Amino acid sequence: MTASGFLAEIAGVGRDPKRGGYSRHAFDAPEHDLREWFVERALGLGLDVETDRNGNIWAWWGPPGRNAVVTGSHLDSVPGGGAFDGPLGVVSGLSAVEALQTNGFRPRRPLAVVVFAEEEGGRFGVPCLGSRLLTGTIDADKARGLRDADGVTFAEAAGKAGVDPARMGRDTERLDRIGQFLELHVEQGRGLIDLGAPVAVGSTVIAHGRWRFSFAGQGNHAGATLLADRADPMLPAAATVTAVRRLAAQVPDARATVGRLVPTPGGTNVIASTVDLWLDARVPGQGTPGLVAEISRAASEAAQEEGCRVEVTRESYSGDVVFDDALRRDLGGWLGGPPELPTGAGHDAAILAGFVPAGMLYVRNPTGISHSPEEFAEAGDVEAGAAALATVLERLAR
Numbered sequence: 001m002t003a004s005g006f007l008a009e010i011a012g013v014g015r016d017p018k019r020g021g022y023s024r025h026a027f028d029a030p031e032h033d034l035r036e037w038f039v040e041r042a043l044g045l046g047l048d049v050e051t052d053r054n055g056n057i058w059a060w061w062g063p064p065g066r067n068a069v070v071t072g073s074h075l076d077s078v079p080g081g082g083a084f085d086g087p088l089g090v091v092s093g094l095s096a097v098e099a100l101q102t103n104g105f106r107p108r109r110p111l112a113v114v115v116f117a118e119e120e121g122g123r124f125g126v127p128c129l130g131s132r133l134l135t136g137t138i139d140a141d142k143a144r145g146l147r148d149a150d151g152v153t154f155a156e157a158a159g160k161a162g163v164d165p166a167r168m169g170r171d172t173e174r175l176d177r178i179g180q181f182l183e184l185h186v187e188q189g190r191g192l193i194d195l196g197a198p199v200a201v202g203s204t205v206i207a208h209g210r211w212r213f214s215f216a217g218q219g220n221h222a223g224a225t226l227l228a229d230r231a232d233p234m235l236p237a238a239a240t241v242t243a244v245r246r247l248a249a250q251v252p253d254a255r256a257t258v259g260r261l262v263p264t265p266g267g268t269n270v271i272a273s274t275v276d277l278w279l280d281a282r283v284p285g286q287g288t289p290g291l292v293a294e295i296s297r298a299a300s301e302a303a304q305e306e307g308c309r310v311e312v313t314r315e316s317y318s319g320d321v322v323f324d325d326a327l328r329r330d331l332g333g334w335l336g337g338p339p340e341l342p343t344g345a346g347h348d349a350a351i352l353a354g355f356v357p358a359g360m361l362y363v364r365n366p367t368g369i370s371h372s373p374e375e376f377a378e379a380g381d382v383e384a385g386a387a388a389l390a391t392v393l394e395r396l397a398r
């Protein structure tokens with residue numbers, strides 16, 4: 001089946017009517033979950049499927065083994081996300097395998113399509129949770145204890161999905177199998193449409209991290225409490241949101257976002273007792289911690305002015321990644337010299353790049369918009385991406 005055909009099969013699964021976009025998470029509710037769909041489709045291609053100790057799903061063409069060629073991505077999404085971010089890499093992997101099988105190709109190296117768990121961190125807050133656990137770049141206890149908005153832990157959710165949380169953690173056996181990892185992904189940001197190219201090779205991923213700012217004040221009555229008597233955490237939270245943009249604008253090429261702000265208890269006629277906001281900060285090179293320190297200073301000053309307290313907690317951080325040189329050169333040569341793209345979006349390939357030769361292919365997104373229902377890739381470009389992936393997998397596994 002073509003990659004577009006697979007995409008059509010999963011279209012709508014996990015779409016959130018309130019937002020119009022997708023809201024799919026690791027170990028999700030059945031109506032959102034694509035894990036079974038993937039297993040069924042992979043088995044249909046004669047692949048051997050296994051779920052690892054961290055909830056990542058591996059579909060092997062031939063027996064699992066060392067020096068494997070591995071491709072894949074994720075099936076979860078951000079809240080209100082698009083149809084391509086994640087799934088495009090997975091369906092292109094399945095479609096590339098099917099095309100190679102149809103052409104009579106037989107890999108001389110083990111070859112796998114993998115689905116990593118909770119890449120967006122949309123439910124449990126830490127991005128690339130499955131690949132961080134695989135590589136041991138997150139403490140297994142910390143991962144097990146991560147909670148979703150309903151207080152359900154990652155361990156509980158994984159356990160319900162049949163993954164034994166007690167076994168989570170670095171999976172050296174599977175990591176050592178990977179000879180090269182290649183992730184195909186929809187382009188996030190506007191680039192290829194201006195370059196007139198359907199496919200690009202990934203070059204770098206900029207450093208990025210997430211910080212939680214917890215403001216505490218005095219919950220109180222909106223009408224009975226004079227302004228002078230308030231310690232309203234909404235004020236320093238609001239001041240911090242504007243400080244994020246003001247301070248990031250002073251740092252070349254910085255991106256900093258507050259996309260989530262949660263007042264508690266959240267009543268219209270109630271002065272909040274606490275307000276939590278999450279900062280997503282990304283600066284190429286070493287600049288992210290410095291920017292976050294500036295923002296934290298502004299948050300503390302604003303909290304003090306309002307008689308509130310603030311606690312800042314780093315929830316995740318990964319430094320700049322440059323993809324494997326030799327692989328980038330090979331990809332470029334095998335695909336006829338497509339453009340190279342840096343990206344501000346994080347990916348499982350960027351986590352793996354610290355452990356195995358890793359690379360990325362991007363497929364043109366004419367809107368340049370991602371993490372939104374407007375994220376898009378033309379069917380012709382989707383097929384060009386899957387064909388490019390098939391070419392590269394064949395070259396690597398021949």
Ligand code: HGY
Nearest residue numbers: 119120127344345346
């Ligand atoms: O947030 C990111 O950069 C990625 O889409 N997970």
Ligand code: MN
Nearest residue numbers: 023024025032
């Ligand atoms: Mn969901």
Ligand code: MN
Nearest residue numbers: 078085120371
């Ligand atoms: Mn994403």
Ligand code: MN
Nearest residue numbers: 085086119347
């Ligand atoms: Mn993604």
